[in-house]
Amino acid sequence: MKHTLFFKDATPNDYVLLGGKGASLASMTCANLPVPIGFCVTTHAYEAFLHDSGHGETIFQKVASIPFEKVSELDAISAQIRQLIIASELPAEVAESIKQSYRALCELCNANDDLPVAVRSSATAEDLPDASFAGQQDTYLWVVGEEAVLEHVRKCWASLFTSRAINYRRDQKIVENEVLMSVVVQKMVNARTAGVAMTLNPTNGDRSTIAIDAAWGLGEAVVSGEVTPDNYLVDKVMMHIVKANIQHKHIEHVPDKVSRKVLTREVPEDRASQPSLTESEVKEVCRMAKIIEKHYKCPQDIEWAIDADLPEGQNFTLLQSRPETVWSQKKTATAPAFKMGMEGLVGSLINPLASKK
């Protein structure tokens, strides 16, 4: 039973143990994509925790007892469960495995057992794509040291039981004991700029377009919607920036090396309105996005960052990629009929496209 597994060591058979996010990072690592180095605390570890602590039964009973019509009770029970998880000891074997992997990670990064890492939850449920869990579990940034890592692994597990998550599973009729959680522990990126890239245009489904949102600092500002990001539309084939909409990005989240925390700070006025990516960086994001889309053979929704600590050319990092769901599911329904040959020509003459706007 593997309790932890480095991205680079995971085989496709292991992906089921890593949750959606973890499996994606492992598979991108294997494809030589620039994923920050890291490991997963597997679902085995989570199962061992539930089993060894005896909390598994307790938790499922508590969830089952929730009267959903009473929001206050849902919140109260949710808080109890999370407290239970956070306060419990990890099984020794699991704790040891995580500590060992963390130390190995520090060593690989030439850090003295104090490598700042991001600890991210990566949930999984039988027969369910990861996307349906998007954004529902927590991510902790700038976690430093073995004990802190252990603590945040528990916090991630606990995040499975927020009111919102419990409610969601109930709505989606997901069976509670089929839901498992893996936790990603990954070298922290000191993001100068970060954001998301979609390998299609989210407004019209155009698959020849890559849409990028980017803002200063860590990607959380973009994902959470705290800032209006710079928006770029790039033609995937020609690699032309078709549209660049530069915004005023007033705040940024940045890791603070002294306090070992993520700070939210005002962006100085002159930088706030500057593009957060250079033209060649926009193209680099697109180049990666194209490779990732090809790797997964379907449109992707990608989180990326540009690491301020790494030299240009090596500073682009991929944080996450998941299948795009909105347009990819819509498409099959509306295949237009094409007029061919002379008939098509007559159609184009009578109603030239440029006149349709």
Added chain:
Amino acid sequence: MSATKFISPYDDKAPAGSEGWRELYPYYMLFHDNLKEREEAKFFFCDSQHWPNVFKPFDAITVEFFVRCLGAYNTRQWLIPPANGVDFKIHNGYCYMSPVGVSPELIGDRVPQFLERAGHYFMNWNDLLDNWHQKVQRVIKDMETLKFEPLPDVISIEDVKGGVGTDPSLQLSQNYNRLIELCYEVCMYHFEFLNLGYAAYLDFFGFCKESFPNIPDLAVAKMVQGIEVDLFRPDEEIRKLAKLAIELNVSAVVLENDVNDALSALATSENGQQWLAAWEAAKNPWFNFTSGNGMYSSDKYWRDHLDIPFGYLKTYTGRLLKGENIDRPTEAIAAERERITEEYRDLLPNDEAIAAFEGKLGLARLVFPYVENHNFYIEHWSLGVFWRKMRELSAIFQKAGFWSDVEDIFYFRREEIWQIIFDYGNAWAIGVPYIGPDYLPQEIERRKGILAALATAPPKPAYNEPPAVITEPFTIMLWGITTESVQSWLGGSDDTSSLKGMAASPGVVEGRARVITSAEDLDQLVEGEILVTRVTAPSWAPVFGKIKATVTDIGGMMSHAAIVCREYGLPAVTGTGSASTAIKTGDLIKVNGSSGEVLIVEAA
């Protein structure tokens, strides 16, 4: 802020000093007062893409013949379902176009006829095109054969004894008529394939835009564009000659002399003679090439101005000696075309879409070589011969004292020239002095004054009320005019420091602008400058070796300028409407050929 209509031509007064300008052009090309209501109901746009300058009276022949022949194909030969011809006028010296649509209720009936007529051409495209080449070459040969010689003192004894019975003034008059007819004929051929070629292109273009709403126009152009294009041959010939000069060790002669001295010097050595043989071989047909667009008598053709190709030859030779590679990367261009095509095809959702893509692309690629190449055969080669023959005719009158400059003939309408020929033959017949020498020089001066006055005012972008939506396919295809571009003309330019046009050739550069108003000023361009002009001609190709980017007022994605800029890998923004007046020579400008924006960073 923005108006909803352009001014009426009836309110657009001619500049001071141009009084009498209406006499310089045919009556059917003018706006007449008693037709005000009818003419004001039409939307006219200025075609400064093809005719950017004020017309000399004779030069109106090109707009008459070309646009009339375009119309005949739409209206009478193909029965293009939604489109008849294009109405055209000259106002204040510039030409304005008004495409004529077909009433919606009549469109359906035209479809079956269009299918049969155009279908036949698409089905037999290459055979018919071979035939086209033969027809055009025959016209060129017929023009070349026409002789314009002064009348002899007496009729030859052979003619007398042969009982010919007519005198040579008849031949002169016939040859002039024949020359005009041959020009008319070749203008017809110009449109035999063009409208259909654009229609097939438009069909593929529409499919791409529907499948990929954000696809850059440029991407569609790149998929269709040919690799070996006749229009680039003249430039290629010069490159070959530059290489040969180095191979034969005569590059110093080329670099150190002007064209005449160099050619005489080369004739004195064996290697030089070998090079000269290649130069002569390249001349016909490839020096039948103009740095204008062939639409004006003032366009300079390489064959008549050897200093032009020789200048380019010097540039290429110099670059070769510096170790630069001057070859067109044809293999890379072909590979890139295939990469782009494959990548878009792979993004299509299903087999049906892929089949449609391939079918429409196949047709577009079949027809597109014509769209790209016809300019060489008509505007460059045929019209080059035509203008030269007109000068041969003019030389007769110049010698007889009718005027002092061969160019003066173009200050007369074509039917006036028939009168001048008659005056010449008439006086010769009677045995009295010609009237022309005592009448025409003053008239030429008067007309020069009128034209100079007209040229002081730029053309208006359009007249009257535009349609709410531009649906006329030829307006969109041939002129690149869309609802948006008309709106932007109407909106005017509040902010003159930034301009928006078509992203015609990708890339971003910053540099000093050089505003060029005519082909003759091209030699002012300094290495590394950005060419800003109303419209470029593809034959400006050799200057693209030294400029950084191009910005034009007029032209779409498939305009000549756009095609050549892409070929040369230069950023280009076309169709800005007003760059050549908004930007001044010496301004520091930033050209974004990927987004279509031009920014004046710092005024000179």
